[in-house]
Amino acid sequence: MVTLKQIQYALAVDKTRHFKNAALACHVSQSALSTAISELEKHLGVQLFERNNKQVLVTAFGREFLTKARQIQVQIDELEQLTAVNKSPLSAPMAIGVIPTIGPYLLPKVLPALREQYPEFKLKIVEEQSHVLVDMVRNGELDSAILALPYETSGLLTFQFWQEDFYWITHCDNVSTAKQHISSAELKFEKLMLLKDGHCLKDHALAACHLQGYHSDDEFDSASLYTLIQMVAGKLGTTLVPEMALSQLIYPQSELAALHLSEPGPHRSIAFITRANYVRVNDITLLQQLFKNELNSHAKSTQL
Template structure:
């Protein structure tokens, strides 16, 4: 009979494409993992993996097996979490994804309160771009992800907890630094620097300012902490969300100007799978977050 252990091993090999690394991830010997997978392939009657001394490949039939194994594994995990959800809120492990334009500014505000209010919570935080976090969420590697909306979250549930505007950041010597608001036309003549493609903040900024057709400077920077010093040095301007305004307030060389375009320009939200059994935990976190950020 096919076992969950065999499926777990097969999924580990799929992730790593390396038997030794998969064995280390599963905390078993390589021989034990190889024997279990050989027995699984024998039971199925076909190979899941092609392997030699240099590489591991997934066979076409193996891909179908792994897709179903992933669904089974996720359902089993959700059953376990359903039982855990009956315990005291946030008293079990939680793996939380967060995007780089939220994590550094939100987590310092809420983590101390989380640790104090839920001392038994075992929290693991993973920072990555939205597309990767949602991919991990769908395959069960994350319990929840904190992202910025709007974003295509097909097949997932989202729970908003904060709305905010974007602000135009410029050097204090800029002639527009004293403006009450910055218009789209003003920004067409600004040297606007945005994060590299793949960061949803860039998409939100362009959409909020109706600048989709503007030729902007994209940097390989993955955080606002890289762009802000460039603005302070007079190299250009950028856009930051309200939650990150602390980056600007600490420098006399920078000015934050509200946008003329009405907001809110983005929403912060939790994303979870539709059948995720720990929704009560997410609701508890939302209450805590709103308390620390201020409900809107």
């Protein structure tokens, strides 16, 4: 019989691709984990992993087995979380993912209120790109994730709590101080610097400008909005940033101007995602409302 412990160990080996690290993650000795995996393979009559002193590889059957094993582990985790449903709100720990173009600008606005209202709530934050977070939510590694939409999340629930437009950022020397808006047609003649491929913010910005076929010079690709802003300050080009980030990226820089992108919006929406059968959906909706209230309050106070 395949045991839950064996499933847990096999998933740990798949994640770490290293028996010693998998044993550490499972809080057991390496010999105990290796024995359990060997017994599992003997019971199944087929090898899950190819291993030597240098690497661990997953066999073709192993990939199929691990896909089923992850589904089982998610269901077990949800069974264990059933007890949290009848407890007070946000009384159980939660792991939430967030993308890099949201986390630094959203979290400082909402976490103080969250800590004040739910001081015992234990929150783990994981920062990754959207495709990684979607997989982690589907696999049960995360309870939820905060993404910018539109993004492919088929089979998952979405709980939107914010909508925003983009702003074009340029050096003050390049624009009249009276100008407050700019169209995408005007941007086509500018040297537009964007994030590296793989960041959904780049896709959303290009879609808002109707420039899906636009490609920036590789030398200007960046993984950080902050880096792009510094390059704009150095008169190396222009960029687009979401409204949420303005107060942290732009206003302290007196030599920069932020012009609203006058294209139909909102240009992106911010939402929680989670599994359709996640048992603590009420906690997600509570966070959704709390985040919405705090962002609205912040927007009014800063006149964004």
